[in-house]
Amino acid sequence: MNTASVLARWAAGPREGVPPISAQDLPAPQLSFEFFPPKTEALEQQLWACIRRLEPLAPRFVSVTYGAGGSTRERTHATVTRLLAETTLTPAAHLTCVGASRAEVDAVARAYWEAGIRHIVALRGDPPAGAAGYQPHPEGYAYAADLVAGLRRIGDFEISVAAYPETHPAAASPQADLDNLKRKIDAGATRAITQYFFDTDVYLRFLDRCLAAGLTVPLVPGILPVTNFAQVVKFSAMCGASVPGWLARLFEGLDADPETRRMVAAVVAAEQVRRLQAAGVDEFHFYTLNRPDLVYAIAHILGVRPVQRG
Template sequence: MTPPADSYGLGPRHRTSLFAESVKDVRISFEFFPPKTEAMERTLWESIKTLEPLDPAFVSVTYGAGGSTRERTHNTVKRILTDTALKPAAHLTCVNATREEVDAVIRDYKEAGVNHIVALRGDPPEGARKYEAHPGGYANAAELVAGIRAIGDFEISVGAYPEKHPDSPTLAADLDNLKRKIDAGATRAITQFFFDSEQYFRFLDHCQSYGIDVPIVPGILPVTNFKSLKGFAGACGASVPAWLGELFEGLDERPQTRALVAATVAGELCRRLYAGGVRDFHFYTLNRAELTFAVCHMLGHRAPLQQGATA
């Protein structure tokens, strides 16, 4: 005798797979970091070429702490412009530079045809305990956004923190700061990574209560190394659930298994967000294309079939 569906204690939400819903309207974007070596450069461009067919809305290129990768960031952004069909977004910070120096970078991007900047306060330089504004520089991200807006009609993305920035004393103070960035001219916010969809939706509610009405795009980090993840999380104020650590326990020497677990975790998170109405997703790729490609595939965002290919 076949038992009725509810005899297993499964409610209506759980009787259908998260992956059953057809997805046609997702918009994605990717974040890369500039390479330090020739080998890393090859990996970066292989990753870019692998993900390019997914037709992202934009791809962003990070800045190192203290502006340490400034030249590499600029070179990577400009090469994306010339060698691909992608739309690059350049990260820009306030750290270790005067307003005049930062403004010169903004104008250089404008002349090169870069129309999207990710404006961030930036992390303290290596060895510094806390962030301090550079004398004569932009004091914070809100000031930087206003400076960018004064120079050109850029698309401007800023950071958002579902669990608050580590330097903010309270979530309310952090939301006040985000509101200042939006009021200064930012057009979207991209969140720090998280692993609980409800955490993101609660954050959306908080943003709405503060009158923040720009898109709040969830930042998705497919986990490649759990030890490194804990370091990232500590630096940005993100919590790592105990269940995630248990999933990766014993897999230090099994990179392929780690990748399978990582894709499953991130794919499920994206599908839960989609079921809640999210249509824009930003992926922190760590320059690892296959894992991000797999998560996009699980989300339902596919590269178009090549001519002559079969489904």
């Protein structure tokens, strides 16, 4: 995905959003999926059912999250190594700075490299539950840019980092947040994956600012299908993502109707992707929440079909 070409297409069209466009007008996009590691045996089975359901869609990669304060380190490692050993998927492991020294983080990264994992999603990370705020480990990597630089010293990883179209809630300002993204890319990140958003123009305006700052790596939109609107509102208030009024109206009156909610969610996410594709974006990262059927349906609407392997 070339950032400059996306912006050129956007600039040539209406600035207030791209009109809907039918599936046959656009090629199937490239997709990647995010999973979270299981906490129980039942959730382990649910995760692997999710993986097997989505594996035939041949995503570009799949990422596995890392709990607050590094709380799922072992489960994340077990999941990505099993993905590599037992599936056709390319796994990417989340790795954070929280609660560990540089030596400990480096050891985890080396273990990934030795296991054959070549893609890391490098994040500062969230503080453990109950903590007043983020505090760097006294012997650790302070921020994601430092972690990226450390990973570069260990191996030739593909490194994805986080980007925030509506500004990270802890950032001093939008410019400070953009400066931080630039530091991560300058340190060696090869791609950024955005926090989810719902309005197309939010992402396109962010691209505009990134290009003006000289950032040209792929800035992959993060897509969150809305399965529970009340939960999305609550989480969005914490992570700084806006929830537009039109989205609230679409889910109004559906609290006790999960089937209709899923259908609405599929249409909303597919339309969001199509609008961005019409502006020239061709790669998308889906936050699956380990719920495969909704993501599979959205991918189908977008023209993504199972790959037949010999």
